[in-house]
Each structure stands twice: as C-alpha cells, then as structure tokens.
Amino acid sequence: MLDLMPSLNEWRPAVSGQQCAVATIVSASGSVPRPPGTSMVVSDSGEVLGSLSGGCVEGAVVGAALEAMRDGGSRLETFGYSAEDAFAAGLTCGGELEVHIQPLGSRSGALQLEALRGFPAGADGALALIRRVDADGGGGIVVPDPAAFSAAHSAELAALLGLHVRHDASAMLAAAAQLEPLLRGGHTGLVRLAPADGCAGRVFGMGVPDAVAPVATLPHAEPVTLLVESRLPPARMLVFGANDFGAALLPAAKLLGYRVTLCDARPAFAAQQRFSVADEVVTDWPHCYLAAEAAAGRVDGRSVVCVLTHDPKFDVPLLRTALGLELAYVGAMGSRRSHRQRVDSLLEAGVVPERLARLHSPIGLDLGAVTPAEVAVSITAELIAARNQRAGGTPAAGCAPLKDGSGPIHRSAGRSTAAKHKEAGHKEAGHEEAKHKEAGHSETAHQEIAWT
Structure with missing residues (x-):
C-alpha cells in the first residue's frame, strides 16, 4: 500500500470522494508475481489503482471489492492454479495468493481514505x-x-x-x-x-x-x-571515480532505489554535467570522505561502495577504510593483475585476509561486459545477487540463466537482518589466496520465512 499512497492525492475517485476498497496480498506461496504487501485500490465505479498479479486475478478481485463495498464487510480471498476449472481466476505460474479486501471508511474503526491521502x-x-x-x-x-x-x-x-x-x-x-x-x-x-x-x-x-x-x-x-x-x-551507494564507468553506473543505481553519491578528488572531473543524475557530487579525497561519512553515522550495513577510480593512490587507502566498516558490499574495478597488486598493498597496510575476502574485485558478475553501460549492468547484477543471498558467477553458485535452472523463480524474500548486512556467501580466504587469487564465492543457505 505504501507505493500507492502518494498517487491517492491525484487519483480521481479518491479526490472526488467516491467509496473505495483496498485489496492487499497478505500471504504468498510458490511462484507469484508480487510479494505480500502489494495492494490495489478499487472505486465503487470500478476504477482501479495498482495491480496485484499483472492480470491473472485482477478481474475477480475487482468483483470481490465491489461486493465488499456493497455489504460493508472485509473478506479474505484465495487464488491459486486450478487445472480442473479452466475458467477460474487463478495464477498460471502455479503459486497461491491470499488477498485481504477491505472497504475504506465504510464503518466505525475502518481504515480511512483521508488518512492514507494525507500521510x-x-x-x-x-x-x-x-x-x-x-x-x-x-x-x-x-x-x-x-x-x-x-x-x-x-x-x-x-x-x-x-x-x-x-x-x-x-x-x-x-x-x-x-x-x-x-x-x-x-x-x-x-x-x-x-x-x-x-x-x-x-x-x-x-x-x-x-x-x-x-x-x-x-x-x-x-x-x-x-x-x-x-x-x-533509501540505502546509499557511494561511487568513487568521475569517469565513463561512474557515469553509466549512476542511473543504473538509481533504478535499484539507491541514494547515490559520486565522489572524486579532482574538481575538473567531478564538475561534469553528466554526473548530475547523482543525488550529490562531492569533491574530496575518497578515503577521507568515506571516513567522515562513517563517523557521522551516514553509512550503515545497507550501504554500498563501488571503487571505479582504478588508481592505487586513491584505491588502496579507500579500500582499507571501506573494508574496516560493516557495509553491504565493497567492489573495486581493475584487471586481475591490478587486483593482485591491490591485495598485496592492502595486506602490507594491515588489512587482514578475512576482510579482504569480502572484497568484490574485479567488480561485477562475469557477463562478458565491455562498454561502460555493460559494466554497469554487471555491477548492479552482482549487487542484486549479493543482497538476495545469491553468490555470483557460476551456475553452481545460483546465478545461472533462468532457462538452465529448476524450481521456483521467486524465492522467499525472508532473511534475517544480520544476513542482509553481511556479504552473500564468501569463502574464508587464506593469506596466500588473498594475495594471489580473487576471493571465491560459496553458496549460503537461503533462509526461508513462512507466511500464513
């Protein structure tokens, strides 16, 4: 419902005072298009705001919402796949939804439309x-x-x-x-x-x-x-490096919902118009800026750091600072050769191998990316895999093409807060491995959370 609330201020039925009902997914199992909490508002004239399943069950939900407005009572409807009844409203993907349908403001103690409009x-x-x-x-x-x-x-x-x-x-x-x-x-x-x-x-x-x-x-x-x-x-993404790759990553990160900061120590580079899509552009030494933001409490366990400067005088002190923080993701651009040199420098600077094992370097999933736009897709793909506990890169690790997999496409969204704040599935690397190999990935068990 949170996604629809801003639109209620301009939606004609709500503005004109029509009676409305809200239908919300309260339980989902199997493969379903949208998660619990997804809502759709229906007016007494049959107008609709939002969607629950992309079309599979909307017609039946509208009918139930109109009935709820007529009798003033809430109800719980279940939608699943029925091979026996070809004309039943259901989910062809095989999942099951429970939808709570409730008139707005039709009786004492009911949820009021005005409260949602003026949130x-x-x-x-x-x-x-x-x-x-x-x-x-x-x-x-x-x-x-x-x-x-x-x-x-x-x-x-x-x-x-x-x-x-x-x-x-x-x-x-x-x-x-x-x-x-x-x-x-x-x-x-x-x-x-x-x-x-x-x-x-x-x-x-x-x-x-x-x-x-x-x-x-x-x-x-x-x-x-x-x-x-x-x-x-919104979680923060801090992009270090005012270059072509940074310019491509900024809008991609915004699509994922991050509040994006671009930081570069060189004023002439950071001032370019193409970086204006960022929420903020900062001219400062990268490691100094990150340390100051951490000290001020403006980065946390959901924050992401992407190091695209590809210059040791920036990279090494910045990564030393970043790997000392509890961040969701730290990635650095560079070849495997530059990664090995970077690891040697970080070890000499006192970074322990266990911390180095959390570094995504070279950054991104192996998609064969070459252009800045393709690299941005590679980085954001690895970010999605990391925050959803799917370790990256190989079919065995869970990031194979969907056509080569089996089982449900949509896994349970539940996982502990602590797990969200950790990197998804990294091996502990020994000292020599940390010096001469890219940190490996191992699949971690994905915690299933039951809905009823």
Whole structure:
C-alpha cells in the first residue's frame, strides 16, 4: 500500500470522494508475481489503482471489492492454479495468493481514505503503515518515522488493538516486541497477537525469522492480525571515480532505489554535467570522505561502495577504510593483475585476509561486459545477487540463466537482518589466496520465512 499512497492525492475517485476498497496480498506461496504487501485500490465505479498479479486475478478481485463495498464487510480471498476449472481466476505460474479486501471508511474503526491521502511521510522518505486485517477490525495507523516509533507508548496503536497504553502496559510491550523489528528493519510482514486465553504471538515477515514473542493478551475472542509495511530511507551507494564507468553506473543505481553519491578528488572531473543524475557530487579525497561519512553515522550495513577510480593512490587507502566498516558490499574495478597488486598493498597496510575476502574485485558478475553501460549492468547484477543471498558467477553458485535452472523463480524474500548486512556467501580466504587469487564465492543457505 505504501507505493500507492502518494498517487491517492491525484487519483480521481479518491479526490472526488467516491467509496473505495483496498485489496492487499497478505500471504504468498510458490511462484507469484508480487510479494505480500502489494495492494490495489478499487472505486465503487470500478476504477482501479495498482495491480496485484499483472492480470491473472485482477478481474475477480475487482468483483470481490465491489461486493465488499456493497455489504460493508472485509473478506479474505484465495487464488491459486486450478487445472480442473479452466475458467477460474487463478495464477498460471502455479503459486497461491491470499488477498485481504477491505472497504475504506465504510464503518466505525475502518481504515480511512483521508488518512492514507494525507500521510505525513518523513523528509527522508521513511514511512510505515500498520493495518488490522483480521475479521474483527479494519483500521490502521500511519507511522512517519518507523525507525524511532515506540509501539509500547503509542495511543494510536493501543486504540487499534482495543487497549489502553497505561492500563494494558504488559500487552503493549508484548505487541511492541513483535512489531518493532519489522518497523525498524524496513520490512513487510504479518503479526498475530493472541486473545486473552490464547497462546504466544508469532511474527511472520520478510526479513524477520519466525519467532515466538511474549504473549500480548488482547480483549478479543480471535487473534488480532496486523499487516505491517515499513520503508526506511533509501540505502546509499557511494561511487568513487568521475569517469565513463561512474557515469553509466549512476542511473543504473538509481533504478535499484539507491541514494547515490559520486565522489572524486579532482574538481575538473567531478564538475561534469553528466554526473548530475547523482543525488550529490562531492569533491574530496575518497578515503577521507568515506571516513567522515562513517563517523557521522551516514553509512550503515545497507550501504554500498563501488571503487571505479582504478588508481592505487586513491584505491588502496579507500579500500582499507571501506573494508574496516560493516557495509553491504565493497567492489573495486581493475584487471586481475591490478587486483593482485591491490591485495598485496592492502595486506602490507594491515588489512587482514578475512576482510579482504569480502572484497568484490574485479567488480561485477562475469557477463562478458565491455562498454561502460555493460559494466554497469554487471555491477548492479552482482549487487542484486549479493543482497538476495545469491553468490555470483557460476551456475553452481545460483546465478545461472533462468532457462538452465529448476524450481521456483521467486524465492522467499525472508532473511534475517544480520544476513542482509553481511556479504552473500564468501569463502574464508587464506593469506596466500588473498594475495594471489580473487576471493571465491560459496553458496549460503537461503533462509526461508513462512507466511500464513
């Protein structure tokens, strides 16, 4: 729903006050086009904003949404593949979706369209939405700063759960223990809170392992189910090198959603108009700039560093600094010969082999890339593989062409926050290997997170 909220301010049915319903994927299994949290808004005149499956089930969802607006009740619809009924709405890819359909503002306590239209997004784009998707509730709250949100002390959240912040402090603390990992991690997931005589709550979410949480005893006969969607500020990519390769990488990185900084020590090179696509252009010595950004807390475990300068006087001090930080990815351009020389220099500078094994050098997947645009694709392909825990390069490592693979195309999106902050699947390299070989890759087990 977060992706659609900005469009509601200009969507004609919402602006004109038409009755609307929202349909949201709350569970997905097998091969499905879109993940949980994906939403579609339907007006009472049948106009649609958004898409759930690219066309497979939209018609049936629109029909169910119109029925929900007529009777005022929410519902849960399941869509899968049916070989027996050729005319049934379903997913030809073989997966299964559960779709929660809810009228907006049609009854007391319902999610209000105006609240979604006027959401107070954070200045950095951070935003979260917590919605009731169980049979007994349909409201929701917008959270403009999910990283700092204190669930245990939120009167809005307490009202959504039918609790009181002070009188039900233990239940609020238990609910916070389940909600805050999703909110602060920028994840989407379901949280189930037990009724007064129920069992422990459980979190099901992208990026958060299934975990039994403290019991949040609630004044309901059935468990309360919350859908949490959280978005953090964009992760940063720091590109070092004002050259043709840097110019090609900037727009490619923007497509992946990074906030991109270009840094080069040479003012005449950094000032070129072709680098204006970057969110910011900095003239500074690369290692000094990175160290200052790290000290100020402006890089973190989601940040990416791409070293394209291909000059030892810049590369070695910069990589020494970068490999001392907990970053999502550090890559450096150069031939295998220059990589070996770079490794020797880094070892002499005191970088330990275990840290060197985290370096992607030569940078990118082996796609046969030659031109700057092709190299940009190679780098971004390796970035996607790294952040999705697919180690790169060979069919055995999981980055073979799709036509040569087997099993589901879409793996579970869930993995732990710690795993997101680590490099995907690198071997420990010995001292000699670190000096004379490119760091190898090994496949790591991909953590499956269950949705129900």
